[in-house]
Amino acid sequence: MKLGKIWAIAWVCVMPALAFGQAALATKAAARPGQVKSSAAGKRLAAKASAVAPAVDEVAGVELTPEAMEVAGRVYVGLFPCELGASVAVARHDSQPGFFIVRIRKDTFNMRPVTSRTGAIRLEDARAGALWLQLGNKSMLMSQKLGQRLADECVSPEQAVVAEALKRNPAPSILEAASDAVTK
Numbered sequence: 001m002k003l004g005k006i007w008a009i010a011w012v013c014v015m016p017a018l019a020f021g022q023a024a025l026a027t028k029a030a031a032r033p034g035q036v037k038s039s040a041a042g043k044r045l046a047a048k049a050s051a052v053a054p055a056v057d058e059v060a061g062v063e064l065t066p067e068a069m070e071v072a073g074r075v076y077v078g079l080f081p082c083e084l085g086a087s088v089a090v091a092r093h094d095s096q097p098g099f100f101i102v103r104i105r106k107d108t109f110n111m112r113p114v115t116s117r118t119g120a121i122r123l124e125d126a127r128a129g130a131l132w133l134q135l136g137n138k139s140m141l142m143s144q145k146l147g148q149r150l151a152d153e154c155v156s157p158e159q160a161v162v163a164e165a166l167k168r169n170p171a172p173s174i175l176e177a178a179s180d181a182v183t184k
Contacts, residue, residue: 064098064112071113072098074121080139080154088141088151090123090132102132104141104151137163 064072077100080088086104093099093110100123102109109130111123121134129145139154155163 062096062099062112065115067115068113069098071115071121072100075100075113075123076134076139076156076158078156080151080156082151082155083153086151086154088132088139088154100132102130102141107150135159137166 075090075092077090077092080090082088089103091101091103093101098113100111100113102111102123102125107130109125109128109132111125111130111132114122114124116122123132123134124130129143130150131142131144133140133142137155137159138152139156139159140149141151141154142149
């Protein structure tokens, strides 16, 4: 019983520190829009992502639709710091326009843009079962084969600015709009 209380107290003490660290990263990124994290490790990871090219037969002869090319033009590239100390590097493919190389740790994914009905930016590697989802305020890397997120809360400098703006001026809750409609 005492051990459970000790873990609970430790958890309560650690969570604010983790949240503070994430907020500090977002603030640091927002203070330098348009720049990528400049640590030596970050530069090496970004360089590795751009140096790794997919096998020629994976992307050769694949034509992207005009809609997919439009999506590709909106993809943020660079090093994305994520929660729990992870980071994801996203680079444009050197020889195949519209394709991207996404790297996390030792895993490399060869991704192509896919249109979505929601307007979210999606990059998929169908062979590996990986999905990079880019929203206005964060991105995430998911494994469809494993059914789990490989990286979450990944934030580019541009997304950090959007996240900060949402904190200052949050969007109205869909539940508030529904309750307003019921009371009228």
